Amino acid sequence: MITLHHLENSxxxxxxxxxxxxxxxxxxxxxxxxxxxxxxxxxxxxLSPFGTAPLLTDGDxxxxxxxxxxxxxxxxxPESDLRPGPDDPLRAxxxxxxxxxxxxVQPLLTTQFVHGIAGERAPFIxxxxxxxxxxxxxxxxxxxxxxAALSALNEQLTVHDFIAGNRFxxxxxxxxxxxxxxxxREGLLDPYPSVTDxxxxxxxxxxxxxxxxxxxxxxxxxx
Amino acid sequence: MITLHHLENSxxxxxxxxxxxxxxxxxxxxxxxxxxxxxxxxxxxxLSPFGTAPLLTDGDxxxxxxxxxxxxxxxxxPESDLRPGPDDPLRAxxxxxxxxxxxxVQPLLTTQFVHGIAGERAPFIxxxxxxxxxxxxxxxxxxxxxxAALSALNEQLTVHDFIAGNRFxxxxxxxxxxxxxxxxREGLLDPYPSVTDxxxxxxxxxxxxxxxxxxxxxxxxxx
Numbered sequence: 001m002i003t004l005h006h007l008e009n010s011x012x013x014x015x016x017x018x019x020x021x022x023x024x025x026x027x028x029x030x031x032x033x034x035x036x037x038x039x040x041x042x043x044x045x046x047l048s049p050f051g052t053a054p055l056l057t058d059g060d061x062x063x064x065x066x067x068x069x070x071x072x073x074x075x076x077x078p079e080s081d082l083r084p085g086p087d088d089p090l091r092a093x094x095x096x097x098x099x100x101x102x103x104x105v106q107p108l109l110t111t112q113f114v115h116g117i118a119g120e121r122a123p124f125i126x127x128x129x130x131x132x133x134x135x136x137x138x139x140x141x142x143x144x145x146x147x148a149a150l151s152a153l154n155e156q157l158t159v160h161d162f163i164a165g166n167r168f169x170x171x172x173x174x175x176x177x178x179x180x181x182x183x184x185r186e187g188l189l190d191p192y193p194s195v196t197d198x199x200x201x202x203x204x205x206x207x208x209x210x211x212x213x214x215x216x217x218x219x220x221x222x223x
Numbered sequence: 224m225i226t227l228h229h230l231e232n233s234x235x236x237x238x239x240x241x242x243x244x245x246x247x248x249x250x251x252x253x254x255x256x257x258x259x260x261x262x263x264x265x266x267x268x269x270l271s272p273f274g275t276a277p278l279l280t281d282g283d284x285x286x287x288x289x290x291x292x293x294x295x296x297x298x299x300x301p302e303s304d305l306r307p308g309p310d311d312p313l314r315a316x317x318x319x320x321x322x323x324x325x326x327x328v329q330p331l332l333t334t335q336f337v338h339g340i341a342g343e344r345a346p347f348i349x350x351x352x353x354x355x356x357x358x359x360x361x362x363x364x365x366x367x368x369x370x371a372a373l374s375a376l377n378e379q380l381t382v383h384d385f386i387a388g389n390r391f392x393x394x395x396x397x398x399x400x401x402x403x404x405x406x407x408r409e410g411l412l413d414p415y416p417s418v419t420d421x422x423x424x425x426x427x428x429x430x431x432x433x434x435x436x437x438x439x440x441x442x443x444x445x446x
Contacts, residue, residue: 049319050327050371061315065326068318075309086298092284095291096272102322103288104273107330118360129349130356137341137357148273 002073003027005047005055007040008217011106012054014066014177015073016214018170020207022077028214066177067102070170082170094164094171097156100149101174108146109181112138150182154192161201176202180220225296226250228270228278230263231440234329234400235277237289238296239437241396243430245300251437289400290325293393305393317387317394320379323372324397331369332404335361373405377415384424399425403443 004019004026006012019026031044045051048064055062056069063072074083084090115134122130153175156163163171179199182188189196202208212218227242229235229251242249254267268274271287278285279292286295297306307313338357345353376398379386386394402422405411412419425431435441 049375050323050368052327052368052371058315063315063319065319065322067326068322071318071322072315075314078309086301091298092281092286092295095294096286096288099288099291099294099325100273102326103290103329104275106326107334111330111334114360114364118356118363122356122359126352126356129352133341133345133349133353133356134360136345137337140341141337145273145275148275152272 001025001027002056002058002076003029005029005031005044005053005057006215007031007044007053007055008033008215009219010040010053011066011177013211013215013218014173015054015056015069016211017176017208018070018073018082018173020210020214021082021168021173021205022073022080024073024077032217065102067098067174070098070173074170081167082173084164084169090165090167090169093156094169097153097163097171098169098174101171101178105146105149105153105175105182106178108142108149109178109185111142112146112185113181115142150189150192150195154194157194157198161198163198172202176208177220184220224248224250225279225281225299226252228252228254228267228276228280229438230254230267230276230278231256231438232442233263233276234289236434236438236441237396237400238277238279238292239434240399240431241293241296241305241393243433243437244305244391244396244428245296245303247296247300255440288325290321290397293321293396297393304390305396307387307392313388313390313392316379317392320376320386320394321392321397324394324401328369328372328376328398328405329401331365331372332401332408334365335369335408336404338365373412373415373418377417380417380421384421386421395425399431400443407443 004015006016006028008031031041033039034041040053047057047062048055049062050064052064054066054069055064056072063069074080084094115138119127119131119134160166162168163175179195183199227238227249229239231253254264256262257264263276270280270285271278272285273287275287277289277292278287279295286292297303307317338361342354342357383389385391386398402418406422
């Protein structure tokens with residue numbers, strides 16, 4: 001049986017949500033973050049290839065990376081329509097958005113988040129310059145790229161109810177944590193009303209609410 | 224027929240390599256970067272969902288994101304064994320490394336690259352502080368994560384000849400451009416001899432060499 005090693009308040013919420021959507025049998029092992037460093041505990045890091053969450057084990061297999069785990073779990077649910085197949089008209093949009101979540105939008109958000117923290121934590125004497133330097137990187141690099149991605153997503157969600165088209169797929173799950181995090185960043189999603197409306201619909205899904213309840217401590221931003 | 228809109232000296236080299244490995248019929252449209260800004264030309268950006276390379280079109284479909292294009296092209300080559308299927312013993316490692324290339328290793332390398340450029344371009348009067356601030360982010364955040372990923376990859380490539388195991392797969396193609404870029408970063412791969420040896424083997428593959436020849440201007444680092 002597959003086992004989700006669930007790190008509280010992390011991207012692992014995506015996998016908990018997926019398991020709830022599929023209703024697939026699994027074991028759940030909960031890990032709290034270190035109360036001081038807020039990092040994953042050592043016994044969690046020792047199990048995970050890069051020391052990161054999410055993490056799923058299946059016998060001798062230990063697999064991390066959200067999108068990889070999603071694909072691995074979907075292999076065990078061949079009757080599900082959450083991953084449009086090669087002949088599905090949603091296939092191209094599904095592949096594009098599914099990969100864009102992990103390879104473009106999440107990394108840009110994470111980089112901006114890390115820059116924000118680094119600015120706050122810089123020594124007082126250089127804090128103003130530090131914030132200026134990091135802000136300049138976000139203005140020149142991450143900002144325009146994030147804007148291009150969110151604008152394209154907003155267009156897609158103006159035309160369709162779900163990210164890959166007219167039905168819920170694991171592209172929605174891949175984007176779940178990412179957009180939840182984006183929504184908590186003051187003002188970031190304001191220019192994208194269709195994205196905001198979509199997130200409000202997603203957070204009402206029964207499977208998402210069950211995932212939140214099982215996590216118990218999810219607040220949506222890494223700490 | 225599928226069309227690769229190929230931006231010179233970009234991550235699009237992955238797709239050119241894939242097409243050469245598969246020997247699949249395709250059209251190729253070449254785009255040069257703007258000689259001053261080094262950015263993609265406007266006609267390229269207008270075709271791509273986020274304005275980024277790689278970009279593939281197929282009738283009305285326009286798809287970007289390296290991993291998405293790889294999956295889309297593989298759908299058209301069902302006889303290929305480049306993407307291990309659900310029953311393949313390489314499946315878990317394949318999925319993990321395929322997604323790790325795009326969602327973890329490439330973003331970390333890109334962020335470090337952008338930090339390097341931003342430090343060099345900071346106004347002279349604050350350049351020292353700027354480099355210090357950006358270096359501190361890389362030391363605290365991107366550095367340890369990249370080290371964890373490259374260490375795990377080095378272990379995998381000490382045991383196996385290819386990234387997903389004992390045969391060439393599209394996980395190797397996903398990592399292709401990423402590791403080529405890493406190799407050009409002075410000293411970065413020195414602690415990982417199995418990764419270095421692996422890259423030396425990969426760059427001798429006939430399909431890679433044909434891809435380089437068709438690109439004609441590939442130097443391996445974004446400009």
